[in-house]
Amino acid sequence: MKRPVLAGVLLIAIFSTGAAGVTGAAGAAGTAWTVPEAGIDAIVEEELNYLDLEGPYSLLRRMDRETRELLPEWDPAGWAKEGLRFNFSGMAGRVARLLWKELVVNFNLLGKLIILAVIAAVLSKFQQAWNRESLGRLVETVIYLVLMGLVLQSFHFTLNLARGSLDRVTEFIYALLPGIFTLLTAAGGLTLASICHPVVWTGIGLVVRAIKDLVFPMIYFAGIIGLVSMLAEGFTLSKLAGLTRKLAIGLLGLLVALFLGVVTVQGISVAVADGVGFRAAKFVTGTFVPLVGSALADSMELAAGCSLLIKNGLGLFGAVAAVLICLHPALKILAVALIYYLASALVQPAGEERLAAALHETGNIFLMVFAALAITGLMFFFCLTILTGLGNMTVMIR
Numbered sequence: 001m002k003r004p005v006l007a008g009v010l011l012i013a014i015f016s017t018g019a020a021g022v023t024g025a026a027g028a029a030g031t032a033w034t035v036p037e038a039g040i041d042a043i044v045e046e047e048l049n050y051l052d053l054e055g056p057y058s059l060l061r062r063m064d065r066e067t068r069e070l071l072p073e074w075d076p077a078g079w080a081k082e083g084l085r086f087n088f089s090g091m092a093g094r095v096a097r098l099l100w101k102e103l104v105v106n107f108n109l110l111g112k113l114i115i116l117a118v119i120a121a122v123l124s125k126f127q128q129a130w131n132r133e134s135l136g137r138l139v140e141t142v143i144y145l146v147l148m149g150l151v152l153q154s155f156h157f158t159l160n161l162a163r164g165s166l167d168r169v170t171e172f173i174y175a176l177l178p179g180i181f182t183l184l185t186a187a188g189g190l191t192l193a194s195i196c197h198p199v200v201w202t203g204i205g206l207v208v209r210a211i212k213d214l215v216f217p218m219i220y221f222a223g224i225i226g227l228v229s230m231l232a233e234g235f236t237l238s239k240l241a242g243l244t245r246k247l248a249i250g251l252l253g254l255l256v257a258l259f260l261g262v263v264t265v266q267g268i269s270v271a272v273a274d275g276v277g278f279r280a281a282k283f284v285t286g287t288f289v290p291l292v293g294s295a296l297a298d299s300m301e302l303a304a305g306c307s308l309l310i311k312n313g314l315g316l317f318g319a320v321a322a323v324l325i326c327l328h329p330a331l332k333i334l335a336v337a338l339i340y341y342l343a344s345a346l347v348q349p350a351g352e353e354r355l356a357a358a359l360h361e362t363g364n365i366f367l368m369v370f371a372a373l374a375i376t377g378l379m380f381f382f383c384l385t386i387l388t389g390l391g392n393m394t395v396m397i398r
Contacts, residue, residue: 048076051182051310056175056318060172070327072321095331103338113147144354154362159220161329161333166326176314181196181197183391189390196267207259218248218251219245222245226238263386311388315384319382326374330373
């Protein structure tokens with residue numbers, strides 16, 4: 001109920017100001033009413049005063065320092081007037097520094113893995129010298145179990161990190177959507193907002209819940225059975241692990257494609273109706289309202305245009321912020337995956353083929369978690385971009 005009321009308040013306030021200016025101008029000289037550029041800036045500021053953007057701004061203030069440094073400056077009025085100011089040239093350097101920082105933090109994990117490999121290699125040489133095959137197998141199994149303990153600890157850390165990141169970006173998107181749909185309504189997209197609001201709101205919740213409760217556990221399960229299959233000879237589950245990984249990635253792609261497809265189809269189907277409906281309302285107002293009808297119709301167009309400017313800036317910021325909020329946790333997970341890949345490459349020359357294969361398999365699992373988090377961030381990016389584009393389509397049609 002809050003969204004249509006806010007949009008109505010915006011339009012009524014602007015219409016009243018415009019009608020008063022038109023009446024004075026018509027009585028004085030009977031000339032056409034025009035709005036200077038300074039007036040447009042004032043209308044943008046007035047609309048922003050009616051919008052409740054404290055929710056997303058408060059969430060951004062509570063983000064960690066690294067994420068806040070990646071995000072553009074919070075300036076809705078500046079976005080509406082000048083577009084989103086974003087330093088793309090410096091972004092690559094900051095991302096590289098963040099990734100290197102996370103790699104340095106995880107060097108202790110790399111050291112533990114190398115120590116395990118060295119111990120396994122030394123004991124393997126003693127086994128050959130003593131001709132004690134059973135003792136060597138026992139020691140190798142113990143070392144492998146220690147490795148699995150480290151891997152399980154890393155699994156819990158990365159999955160909790162990924163779930164927390166999804167909760168944080170979802171909370172931010174939910175805080176941003178009321179403002180976007182309010183501006184979309186004020187810009188003439190009443191039907192578009194009414195159709196897309198429940199679809200987007202429900203779809204985001206369902207997709208994120210499915211990723212947290214289905215995709216991530218499937219990835220975790222694939223990693224565990226992949227390691228277990230290497231623990232004992234003659235008991236191989238590598239095919240089951242591969243099948244589980246493929247199902248997890250396939251489910252993730254299906255969920256994202258269905259969500260974005262439904263939003264796009266639903267939006268396009270009503271964007272034309274909104275454009276034609278707003279054009280008809282403007283024609284009726286300009287034709288049948290005496291004295292001030294033409295100026296009032298122009299005021300409607302002006303209000304819709306200013307709302308569109310703010311919506312575009314806010315939607316673009318939300319799309320970029322959704323990706324960047326997921327970026328820092330994703331880099332942490334990617335750093336862990338790279339550590340396991342590096343450990344696998346360093347362990348293999350020592351002759352520990354099974355240990356190297358287990359480390360490489362673990363790196364694949366962490367890379368899948370990274371991919372799932374990155375794809376979800378891109379889903380939010382494309383969702384907000386589609387909403388912004390559909391609002392612009394309504395304006396282009398009329």
